[in-house]
Amino acid sequence: MKNILFITSLLIATGVASVQASAQTNEEYLEQGAATTEKNHLNVPFVKPENWKTPYTTPGNWPIFENRGPIDRSPKDKSSKVLVMGTGDPTPNPYRYGPAMAVIVNGYPYFVDAGEGWWRALAHAVLTQDALDLASVFALPNLKYMFLTHLHEDHTVGLPSFISNPYKFMETGDKKVYGPEGVDEMIRHINAAWSIDRHEMAQGSIGRGPHGSTAVGIPVWPNTGLEGRIIFEDENVIVEAFPSKHGFLEHTYAYRFTTKPDGRVIAFGGDGIYSQGLVAAAKDADILFIEGITRKNIRFATWGGDTEEEKVKTIGAYHMFPDRLKKVYDESGVKRIVLVHVQNYSDPENFDRLGVLQEMIDEGIVNILLAQDGDLY
Numbered sequence: 001m002k003n004i005l006f007i008t009s010l011l012i013a014t015g016v017a018s019v020q021a022s023a024q025t026n027e028e029y030l031e032q033g034a035a036t037t038e039k040n041h042l043n044v045p046f047v048k049p050e051n052w053k054t055p056y057t058t059p060g061n062w063p064i065f066e067n068r069g070p071i072d073r074s075p076k077d078k079s080s081k082v083l084v085m086g087t088g089d090p091t092p093n094p095y096r097y098g099p100a101m102a103v104i105v106n107g108y109p110y111f112v113d114a115g116e117g118w119w120r121a122l123a124h125a126v127l128t129q130d131a132l133d134l135a136s137v138f139a140l141p142n143l144k145y146m147f148l149t150h151l152h153e154d155h156t157v158g159l160p161s162f163i164s165n166p167y168k169f170m171e172t173g174d175k176k177v178y179g180p181e182g183v184d185e186m187i188r189h190i191n192a193a194w195s196i197d198r199h200e201m202a203q204g205s206i207g208r209g210p211h212g213s214t215a216v217g218i219p220v221w222p223n224t225g226l227e228g229r230i231i232f233e234d235e236n237v238i239v240e241a242f243p244s245k246h247g248f249l250e251h252t253y254a255y256r257f258t259t260k261p262d263g264r265v266i267a268f269g270g271d272g273i274y275s276q277g278l279v280a281a282a283k284d285a286d287i288l289f290i291e292g293i294t295r296k297n298i299r300f301a302t303w304g305g306d307t308e309e310e311k312v313k314t315i316g317a318y319h320m321f322p323d324r325l326k327k328v329y330d331e332s333g334v335k336r337i338v339l340v341h342v343q344n345y346s347d348p349e350n351f352d353r354l355g356v357l358q359e360m361i362d363e364g365i366v367n368i369l370l371a372q373d374g375d376l377y
């Protein structure tokens with residue numbers, strides 16, 4: 001009897017709720033939404049989760065960095081720019097897209113890495129960074145060249161978007177993905193994995209040909225010495241590859257772009273620790289985009305072992321502690337460093353949004369900035 005009463009009252013309640021919902025005006029809907037805006041975008045004020053030890057609630061996922069929108073920090077006297085589309089890492093940080101950047105020369109983009117949410121990261125940048133006409137720069141026929149620093153999942157999981165989404169908008173051009181050995185196999189597998197989608201578009205009412213629905217993976221090799229090898233050149237850029245060091249990957253690269261119209265030298269370190277190849281890639285460069293990780297708060301990292309000693313050893317085989325970046329800075333003579341892919345395992349009780357940047361500055365790196373999604377450099 002009790003149960004019947006309960007169910008009956010539940011039905012009545014649901015019925016009432018749906019009547020009310022359908023009676024809402026547009027203004028009422030908007031008012032309801034407006035009440036939640038503080039949880040939108042940068043999530044300010046931010047409510048710290050009680051249990052911060054899960055992959056979803058770790059401080060590495062909190063709204064780190066400044067509370068700001070995208071900034072144009074590019075040199076005004078240079079036409080070549082770097083767009084940072086995603087500054088994230090494998091932690092599922094809802095405020096940062098996966099690693100993704102683009103060098104823009106003569107209004108034409110050259111992409112570096114394709115992290116999680118690549119297609120949305122691009123749209124986010126187009127919509128939020130108004131210093132350039134990015135919608136024209138990233139016109140679909142221009143989405144052509146991608147350079148991968150290494151084949152870890154977090155730097156490549158956006159490749160299916162790079163390959164397939166322009167095709168869905170009727171773009172038929174070729175796409176080329178340059179990267180370490182294995183990139184050809186990876187692209188072949190992605191092409192094959194989405195063959196059902198491609199065939200449906202070709203056979204169904206859309207009646208598309210297959211052209212533009214796949215990409216070609218082009219493996220490139222750096223010199224084994226420290227001289228860069230030119231792996232790409234066109235009328236806008238020269239791209240050189242250098243061997244870097246990241247965990248136990250056999251092939252991981254740093255890239256050095258030299259822009260032809262205005263002679264900017266732009267280096268991308270990808271992930272990794274100090275290496276002579278990385279120093280060579282950044283030698284006297286104007287700017288280096290590189291990862292960084294806390295050393296001070298490494299004990300709060302959610303991976304790499306149980307003790308601080310274990311974490312330093314394990315994580316230290318993969319990522320850039322401040323003292324190592326200082327060595328790269330000193331030996332390369334690079335003029336400016338921009339941090340991306342930052343792992344801010346801050347103390348949850350004493351959370352510091354800019355903690356990793358501060359550690360780098362304390363180490364003696366003078367000209368260093370922290371990037372946010374949508375920034376121009």
Ligand SMILES: [Zn+2]
Pocket residue numbers: 150152155246271
């Ligand atoms: Zn990696």
